[in-house]
Structures are given as structure tokens and as C-alpha cells.
Amino acid sequence: MNKATARDDATTVAAPLDFKARARELLPSGANYDACLACGLCTSGCPASGFDGMDPRRFIRMAMLDMNQELATTPWVWTCTMCQRCAHVCPMHIDVSVLVGLARSAWPDENKPKGIVRSCEAQMRFEGTSAMGLQTEDFVEAVQETVEEIHQQDPRFSDLEAPINKQGAYFFVNQNSREPATEPEELGPLLKILDYVGADWTYSTRGWAAENFCMFTGDDEKWRAMVEQRVDAVNQLGCKVWLNTECGHSFYTLWKGVERFKLQANFEAESLVTWYARWIRQGKLPVNADWNHGGLKFTVQDPCQLIRKSIGDEAADDLRFIVKRLVGEDNFIDMQPCRSANYCCGGGGGFLQAGMNPQRRAYGKRKFDQIESTRASYVVTPCHNCHSQIEDIGQFYAGDYRVVHLWTLICLSLGILGDNECRYLGPELASLISTGVSSDA
Amino acid sequence: MREIETGVLIIGGGVTGSGVLRDLALRGIRCLLIDRRDLNAGASGGNHGLLHSGGRYAASDIETAAECIREGNILRRIASGAIDPCDGLFVAIEGDDARFADAFPRHCAAAGIPCQALSSQQALEREPGLTDRIIAAYQVPDASIDPFRITLANVQHARLLGDNDFLPHTELVGFEKSADRITAAVCHDRKHGETLRIRADQFVNASGAWSKIVAARAGCQDVNLLYSKGTLIISNARLSHGVVNRLRPPDDGDILVPGGTVSLLGTTSQNLDSLEHINPSVDEVERILQQGMQLIPELAHTRFIRAFSGVRPLLMSSGAGMDGRKASRGFALLDHEQAGVSNLASIFGGKLTTFRLMAEKTGDLVARRLAITTPCTTADVPLPEHASVRWTEPGFAARHWYQRHDESDAILCECEMVSKCVVDDIIDRSPGHETDMTLKAIGLRSRIGKGTCQGAFCGMRVTSYLYDRRFYQRHNGLQHLKNFLEERFKGIRPVLWGEQMSQIELAETMHCGLMALDLLPKPDTEETAPSADDP
Numbered sequence: 009m010n011k012a013t014a015r016d017d018a019t020t021v022a023a024p025l026d027f028k029a030r031a032r033e034l035l036p037s038g039a040n041y042d043a044c045l046a047c048g049l050c051t052s053g054c055p056a057s058g059f060d061g062m063d064p065r066r067f068i069r070m071a072m073l074d075m076n077q078e079l080a081t082t083p084w085v086w087t088c089t090m091c092q093r094c095a096h097v098c099p100m101h102i103d104v105s106v107l108v109g110l111a112r113s114a115w116p117d118e119n120k121p122k123g124i125v126r127s128c129e130a131q132m133r134f135e136g137t138s139a140m141g142l143q144t145e146d147f148v149e150a151v152q153e154t155v156e157e158i159h160q161q162d163p164r165f166s167d168l169e170a171p172i173n174k175q176g177a178y179f180f181v182n183q184n185s186r187e188p189a190t191e192p193e194e195l196g197p198l199l200k201i202l203d204y205v206g207a208d209w210t211y212s213t214r215g216w217a218a219e220n221f222c223m224f225t226g227d228d229e230k231w232r233a234m235v236e237q238r239v240d241a242v243n244q245l246g247c248k249v250w251l252n253t254e255c256g257h258s259f260y261t262l263w264k265g266v267e268r269f270k271l272q273a274n275f276e277a278e279s280l281v282t283w284y285a286r287w288i289r290q291g292k293l294p295v296n297a298d299w300n301h302g303g304l305k306f307t308v309q310d311p312c313q314l315i316r317k318s319i320g321d322e323a324a325d326d327l328r329f330i331v332k333r334l335v336g337e338d339n340f341i342d343m344q345p346c347r348s349a350n351y352c353c354g355g356g357g358g359f360l361q362a363g364m365n366p367q368r369r370a371y372g373k374r375k376f377d378q379i380e381s382t383r384a385s386y387v388v389t390p391c392h393n394c395h396s397q398i399e400d401i402g403q404f405y406a407g408d409y410r411v412v413h414l415w416t417l418i419c420l421s422l423g424i425l426g427d428n429e430c431r432y433l434g435p436e437l438a439s440l441i442s443t444g445v446s447s448d449a
Numbered sequence: 450m451r452e453i454e455t456g457v458l459i460i461g462g463g464v465t466g467s468g469v470l471r472d473l474a475l476r477g478i479r480c481l482l483i484d485r486r487d488l489n490a491g492a493s494g495g496n497h498g499l500l501h502s503g504g505r506y507a508a509s510d511i512e513t514a515a516e517c518i519r520e521g522n523i524l525r526r527i528a529s530g531a532i533d534p535c536d537g538l539f540v541a542i543e544g545d546d547a548r549f550a551d552a553f554p555r556h557c558a559a560a561g562i563p564c565q566a567l568s569s570q571q572a573l574e575r576e577p578g579l580t581d582r583i584i585a586a587y588q589v590p591d592a593s594i595d596p597f598r599i600t601l602a603n604v605q606h607a608r609l610l611g612d613n614d615f616l617p618h619t620e621l622v623g624f625e626k627s628a629d630r631i632t633a634a635v636c637h638d639r640k641h642g643e644t645l646r647i648r649a650d651q652f653v654n655a656s657g658a659w660s661k662i663v664a665a666r667a668g669c670q671d672v673n674l675l676y677s678k679g680t681l682i683i684s685n686a687r688l689s690h691g692v693v694n695r696l697r698p699p700d701d702g703d704i705l706v707p708g709g710t711v712s713l714l715g716t717t718s719q720n721l722d723s724l725e726h727i728n729p730s731v732d733e734v735e736r737i738l739q740q741g742m743q744l745i746p747e748l749a750h751t752r753f754i755r756a757f758s759g760v761r762p763l764l765m766s767s768g769a770g771m772d773g774r775k776a777s778r779g780f781a782l783l784d785h786e787q788a789g790v791s792n793l794a795s796i797f798g799g800k801l802t803t804f805r806l807m808a809e810k811t812g813d814l815v816a817r818r819l820a821i822t823t824p825c826t827t828a829d830v831p832l833p834e835h836a837s838v839r840w841t842e843p844g845f846a847a848r849h850w851y852q853r854h855d856e857s858d859a860i861l862c863e864c865e866m867v868s869k870c871v872v873d874d875i876i877d878r879s880p881g882h883e884t885d886m887t888l889k890a891i892g893l894r895s896r897i898g899k900g901t902c903q904g905a906f907c908g909m910r911v912t913s914y915l916y917d918r919r920f921y922q923r924h925n926g927l928q929h930l931k932n933f934l935e936e937r938f939k940g941i942r943p944v945l946w947g948e949q950m951s952q953i954e955l956a957e958t959m960h961c962g963l964m965a966l967d968l969l970p971k972p973d974t975e976e977t978a979p980s981a982d983d984p
């Protein structure tokens with residue numbers, strides 16, 4: 009509440025957001041802004057601290073000082089990736105990201121970062137909900153071409169299928185648009201893995217896309233519309249599990265969206281990471297690290313959206329279990345901090361698409377330094393935004409590492425990786441494929 | 450002995466003394482203000498910051514009530530920047546005396562206070578935090594006022610008008626007299642351990658609760674005061690739109706006043722014999738909350754960050770006996786002529802709301818004695834709005850910092866977002882600025898130490914910054930820091946539960962565990978050894 013005069017003046021125009029009051033409504037009691045100790049743990053662990061003179065503590069303090077106009081207009085809210093590390097380390101468990109989302113919503117669409125707004129608009133346009141504007145027929149065609157290529161390339165997969173709209177399949181598998189739109193050869197490994205474990209699964213023509221930029225615009229209605237469409241598609245096909253691809257925010261957006269918008273989902277939302285680990289434990293994916301005789305070092309980027317914001321350290325444990333099996337216990341080096349305390353890479357929250365490259369790379373410097381100090385040759389991450397950002401900062405800061413998906417390493421280990429599926433491998437690993445060294449399955 | 454000469458020496462740097470300083474300066478009379486501690490060190494700093502409509506006194510003291518509404522209107526005109534015209538409610542709840550409530554509008558009308566009856570529904574719409582057990586509610590033009598800003602602006606204005614100034618930590622020790630006239634005040638500079646002789650034509654005793662002691666130094670035994678201790682508590686966030694008063698004969702937790710981004714709840718009333726060691730107690734806080742919760746139930750779950758106490762210097766009036774609540778809120782101006790002193794005036798009693806009128810009456814007497822006919826103009830000339838007297842306003846420093854976009858201007862106090870340039874401005878320009886200014890003095894002139902952390906972080910940061918600036922040297926800064934934190938802790942102690950307990954555990958870890966401030970060696974010279982109670 010501000011001075012009475014200011015309040016009266018303000019009522020003559022649109023009622024401004026009252027951040028302190030909204031925090032009281034949206035955050036649990038005992039963890040609202042009133043509980044802040046001003047200790048700054050949030051701020052010292054936030055890679056967005058300092059942009060535009062802002063940081064998470066300042067966001068809270070400004071709300072407490074009724075600086076609503078400033079909070080509703082600071083561009084800092086687009087450099088905060090809403091990764092929730094601040095909430096994770098806060099002794100009072102205050103979640104700043106909730107109100108950052110609200111601040112984003114206060115921006116007129118024409119002033120929001122265009123990349124995020126356009127991606128959301130694209131998603132709203134077609135039933136497939138692809139943020140890259142990829143239409144369903146193009147997606148289906150890319151999948152079919154991939155299936156045909158696999159049939160031709162590898163006789164072991166001559167029966168491989170990629171079912172579409174298979175009623176009653178156990179898994180509804182979604183797909184990040186990046187593969188069908190720009191790198192269809194990356195579709196193959198997952199298809200092979202699903203075939204290898206004998207999964208009962210399907211793609212869908214509706215709501216097949218994973219990504220959700222509408223959530224990043226701060227527009228709750230659009231976030232809801234996206235999730236509703238996808239939930240409905242899964243319900244219609246009667247699948248038991250919505251299996252999310254190697255992607256962070258797409259898991260969070262649906263899992264959280266169902267709860268937030270109180271949607272009726274007749275299925276469980278689960279991550280590929282969980283299932284990779286389960287299939288390995290069940291012996292369905294008999295991976296080993298024999299191929300890594302050179303002792304290449306690997307580290308892991310825990311996607312904030314998947315680990316800290318959704319499943320928790322259980323998924324971080326699964327991720328490490330998978331990677332250690334794949335590369336060898338001794339060849340795995342964790343970043344510090346990691347798991348639920350991990351730093352966001354700077355690719356989240358729509359930052360990659362926001363067109364703020366200098367800030368995004370400055371943000372990512374902390375991640376780059378973390379990676380460099382592990383001296384790993386490869387960063388494994390089950391997240392597309394992490395993947396792109398970590399590649400980008402690696403190039404920008406002249407790092408000496410590569411970034412890979414789990415599916416690439418799984419297929420590599422099983423000896424089923426095609427020589428056209430090595431896009432993210434370095435020559436030392438790609439050569440294993442062409443010389444057939446790893447083909448011991 | 451250092452000698453100073455001025456036209457009028459005013460003793461007591463509260464809102465009245467500073468008001469007299471400005472009043473005289475506007476009449477072109479040279480004057481000097483001194484205080485044994487600092488500005489608003491007594492009741493002027495230890496109150497609700499309530500600009501009374503007069504409703505509180507309408508039933509018991511119609512004269513004071515009428516004075517409040519008249520003076521309140523004048524202050525809204527001349528000091529609008531320091532006033533939040535938030536209005537106030539008087540609310541009676543189930544169990545309160547309905548006849549007392551029914552008579553309220555009649556009493557207000559008699560005192561000239563606009564008063565509008567509200568239905569329970571209307572009262573709840575205006576103040577959603579109220580209990581729904583309302584039996585009567587009235588709206589009156591109460592407001593909140595920043596007493597620090599008023600006093601700082603009074604002094605700053607006087608300084609701009611001529612050779613007038615304020616000296617902190619200057620304690621009156623005695624008067625030098627010749628026949629019926631005081632020729633000089635002998636003072637002790639408590640910071641530097643020096644004696645100071647201040648010669649003047651006229652002397653004004655505006656020392657509030659200390660008026661009786663000061664008058665006695667001139668041989669005048671005619672000041673009679675009742676000391677009534679009042680304790681208040683401050684919440685971490687603002688709890689109401691406007692002032693909320695309980696409509697009943699006054700009790701402990703009856704008034705909730707917004708103070709910018711926080712709220713102040715009080716007040717207790719306890720008679721005192723001595724003015725030493727006035728600290729809030731757990732018992733008082735308990736009583737305030739027990740009473741306050743009846744009116745505003747959410748107070749049970751509210752985070753309070755500090756308690757503080759002030760001493761009301763009340764006029765002894767026949768009939769009220771020793772009951773501080775029934776004592777007059779009126780003021781008295783004594784010319785001491787019957788006591789045989791012809792150039793001393795004592796002004797005491799009264800209220801924050803009526804300080805300007807008190808200063809005007811005093812100024813009239815002093816001017817008459819000096820044969821100066823220039824009339825009082827304080828009812829018409831607005832108080833200056835210089836930034837250097839606005840740092841006490843919540844959010845002002847924060848907005849100033851945000852708008853300047855100066856990357857080199859680091860924030861030192863995170864709770865209230867006070868940056869380096871504010872500290873620079875205060876130590877360079879604020880009324881009472883001086884070399885080796887204490888952290889407490891800087892805090893008094895800004896929001897430093899007043900936020901959630903109560904000085905835990907900003908205390909260390911401001912001290913470090915002042916060492917960097919070489920403003921603090923040797924052990925002085927650390928000693929100032931320790932004094933500042935100890936002073937804050939006196940107020941924090943009675944509200945230690947919930948989040949504030951976590952807050953203070955953290956502070957203790959930093960101040961004692963990390964910095965070992967508790968083991969700071971006791972300095973051996975007076976210059977480096979200001980006690981926590983000192984300037």
C-alpha cells in the first residue's frame with residue numbers, strides 16, 4: 009500500500025499490480041515476502057543477479073517498498089529464468105519466480121521479447137502445438153522418413169514402428185520440435201530405444217510437441233490453453249503415461265499446469281530419464297561403458313525444470329545412475345553445486361529465444377566456469393534448452409567440450425547408433441561408429 | 450572553554466524545539482538549537498507518527514481536540530510531503546460501551562472534527578483486517594506524519610534562512626545569570642568531552658520530558674510534568690489503509706497507524722519517576738497485542754520487527770490525578786517571570802500534532818521580549834522538500850537509486866535499499882552532520898537499520914563503506930557499529946518470535962560468531978568511548 013494520495017490517483021487509471029499483496033495470495037503463509045530475512049542467499053546464488061541493477065532479494069525488497077511500477081517494468085524479469093534456485097536455498101522458502109511470472113504478464117505483448125511471443129503464437133496456431141510452427145503432416149512425414157531410413161540402414165530394426173494415434177498405447181511420447189524441424193536424424197535414436205525395450209507407445213497428431221513458450225510469456229491463459237490441448241490429446245488416446253522427451257520445461261509445464269489449472273489428466277506425467285533408468289535396471293537396456301576405453305570424462309547438467317522444479321533429486325539420482333552406467337563410474341565428474349542446487353545454464357525461461365544474447369551469455373558464464381572446472385569432454389543433459397545454451401556458451405567462451413543427449417550415448421553403448429546420428433559426438437567417438445568398434449550388441 | 454554566541458538558544462532538539470528554531474528564523478531572529486543527544490531523541494521520535502484529527506480527545510478534552518483539527522489542517526498545507534492523508538476509523542466492537550460510541554459524533558461536531566458514520570460493511574471494505582464484531586464505526590480525517598522528516602526539515606529550513614544551526618550531543622549543565630537574566634548556558638559536549646559556553650539574549654526550554662530539569666537549572670521550579678511511558682510495536686509490512694482507532698476510553702493496543710510501508714501499534718501508558726533506561730518490555734508488547742488483536746485479529750500472525758518506547762511529558766492538571774491517560778494533552782508556555790527569570794521561556798506538554806502552534810506561541814513571546822514585531826509565518830510558508838531531509842521516507846531512497854541508474858552507487862542497506870550516495874549526502878549535508886558521525890545518527894536521518902534486518906547487514910556495510918571513505922578510523926567505526934546494534938537490539942528483544950527470531954539468530958551469528966563484536970575491547974578514552982546511550 010502506498011500513500012493514500014497515490015492510491016487514489018492510481019484508481020483513475022488501470023489498477024497496478026500490487027506485488028506484495030499478490031505474493032501474500034500466491035505464496036504459502038510463512039513463505040511470503042513478509043518472511044524475507046534479507047540474507048541474500050537467493051542473490052549470491054542467482055546468475056541473473058546484477059542485470060539492470062536487480063536481483064531476487066531486490067525484487068522482494070522492492071515489493072515490500074511498494075515499488076510496483078518499477079517491478080512491472082524492469083526488463084530484469086526476462087533475464088531471470090524462473091529456475092527457482094532462489095527458493096531452493098532460501099531459509100524461508102520464498103519463491104521469487106512466481107511473481108516474476110506475474111511481472112512478465114504485466115508487460116504488453118508488443119513489448120515482450122518477440123522470440124517468446126512468436127513461439128507462443130505459433131503453438132496456438134496448429135493442433136500439433138509446435139512452437140517452431142511445424143505442422144503435424146510435416147512432423148509425421150519426418151518420422152516416417154526416419155523409420156524408412158532405419159529400416160534400410162539397420163536390419164536389426166527392420167520391424168521398427170513409430171505408431172501414430174495408437175489408441176490405448178501405454179506411453180504417449182511427445183517430441184521437441186527441434187528434431188523434426190531441423191535435425192531429423194536425431195529422431196532415430198529414441199525410436200530405436202523404444203523398439204529395443206519393446207515399449208507400447210505412440211506419437212499423436214494432436215499436442216505432440218513438447219515445448220511451451222506460452223508459459224514463458226507470463227500469460228497464464230495461454231499456458232493453460234496449451235496444457236489443456238495436450239492433456240486432452242493424451243486422454244483421448246487413453247494412454248497411461250505421458251512420456252516426456254529429453255526436455256526440462258516441457259515436463260514442468262504439463263506436470264505443473266495440470267495442478268495449477270486443476271485439469272483432469274487420466275494419466276501419469278513421467279520423464280524419459282526415469283524410464284531409461286528403469287529399463288537399465290530391468291536389463292532391458294543392457295548398456296555398459298566398454299566403449300569408453302579412452303576414459304573420456306563426462307559431466308551432467310541437471311535441468312532445473314526437471315530436477316529442482318518437478319521431480320526432485322530422485323530424478324537427479326536416476327540421471328547419475330544412467331550416465332555412470334554409460335560412461336563408467338570413474339569417468340563421471342559432477343559439477344558443484346549440482347542436483348537440486350544446480351545453477352541454471354541460462355537457456356531456461358525463454359532466455360534463449362528472448363534476443364538478449366549479451367545478458368544470456370553473461371548469465372551462462374557461471375555455468376561455463378562450472379563445466380570447465382570439471383575438465384569434462386562432454387556435458388550430458390536431458391534438456392533441449394540446456395543443450396543449446398551450453399553449446400552456445402561453449403563456443404562463445406572457447407570451451408573445449410561437447411554437449412550430448414542421453415539417447416545418443418545409450419545407442420552408442422548398445423552399438424545401435426547410426427553413423428548419421430553422430431551430430432553431437434566428437435571425432436573420437438564418431439570414429440567408433442564408422443569403424444564398427446562399438447558394434448558388439 | 451569554547452564560546453559561542455547566538456540570539457536565541459533553544460534547548461531540546463525535538464519537534465517543538467526545531468519548530469521554534471524555524472519560527473524564529475523565519476522572523477529573522479538568529480538562533481541555535483542544542484540537544485544532549487540528537488534530533489527527536491525523546492517523545493518526538495518515540496510515538497505513532499499520528500497526525501490526530503482530534504477524535505481521540507473529542508470526548509475528554511475538547512480544547513485539545515479542536516486544536517488538533519486546526520493544526521492538522523495547517524500541517525497538511527505546509528508539510529504535505531511528510532503527511533499521508535490516509536484518514537482514520539474509530540471502531541467499537543462487541544463488548545465496548547455503546548453509549549461511549551454513540552456520543553462520538555456529537556463530541557466530534559462540538560470540536561469541529563468532520564465525522565462520518567460507516568456501516569460495519571463499509572468499515573470492513575475500507576479496512577478488511579478489522580474484526581467483523583463491529584458495533585459502531587466512524588471515519589475521521591486522521592493522517593500519518595513522519596516526525597523525523599518534520600524535525601529535519603525545520604532545522605534545514607532554519608539553516609537555509611541564516612546563521613542558525615543545530616548542535617547534537619550538547620548537554621545543558623547550568624546557566625550563568627546576572628540579576629534576573631540568564632547570560633549564558635554552560636554546556637557539555639558529550640562526544641568530545643569539552644565544555645561549551647553559549648551566550649544568548651533569550652533562552653527557550655523545549656526539552657520535553659526534561660523541561661523540569663532544565664528549568665530547575667535556571668532556578669525555576671514552576672514546571673510540573675507527569676512522565677508517562679508509552680510503548681509501541683512496528684510491523685514488517687503495512688497492515689491497514691488508514692489509521693484504525695478503538696472507539697472506547699483509551700487502552701494499550703488501541704491505535705494502529707500506517708507509517709509508509711510499515712504499521713505502528715500501541716500505546717501503553719505507565720507512569721514513571723525517572724527518565725533513565727526507557728526500554729520496551731515483553732509485558733508491554735504482550736498487552737499491546739492482546740488488546741490490538743480484539744480489533745484486528747490478523748495481528749496474531751503478524752511479523753513485528755521492533756518495539757520502542759517514548760515518554761509523554763504531560764501537563765499535571767487538577768482532576769486527572771496521576772492517571773496519564775486522563776492528563777491533559779494541552780500545552781503550557783511559561784515565561785518564568787514570577788520565578789524571577791526574565792529571558793527564559795519553557796514550552797511543554799502538547800502533542801506532535803500541535804507542535805507548530807506551540808512554536809508559534811513561544812516565538813511570539815521571544816519576539817516580544819526582543820521587541821521584534823515580525824509576525825509568525827509558519828502557518829503559511831511551506832516546509833522545504835530538499836532530498837537531504839527526505840531520506841527518512843520509506844521507499845524514497847530506493848526510488849532515487851532506481852531512477853539514477855548509476856552502477857557505481859552500490860546499495861548498502863538492502864532492506865530499505867539505501868545506497869552510498871544517501872550516506873554521502875547525510876554525512877556531508879544533513880542537519881547535525883559532523884566528522885565521525887555515528888551510525889545511529891546516520892540511521893536517524895535515513896531508513897538505515899529500520900528495515901527487516903534491523904541493522905544486521907546494513908550496519909556492517911555502512912561501517913565498511915565509511916572506513917573505505919576514511920570517514921571512520923581506528924576503532925571508532927566498530928564501536929559505532931556495536932552501539933548501533935545494541936541500540937537496535939533493545940527494541941528487537943521484546944518481539945523475538947517467529948521470523949524475527951530467525952532474523953536475529955542470523956544477526957548474532959554474523960556479529961558475534963563471525964565478527965566477534967561482543968569481544969570488542971572497551972576503548973579507554975572518552976572520545977572513542979561513546980556509550981550506546983550517547984550520540
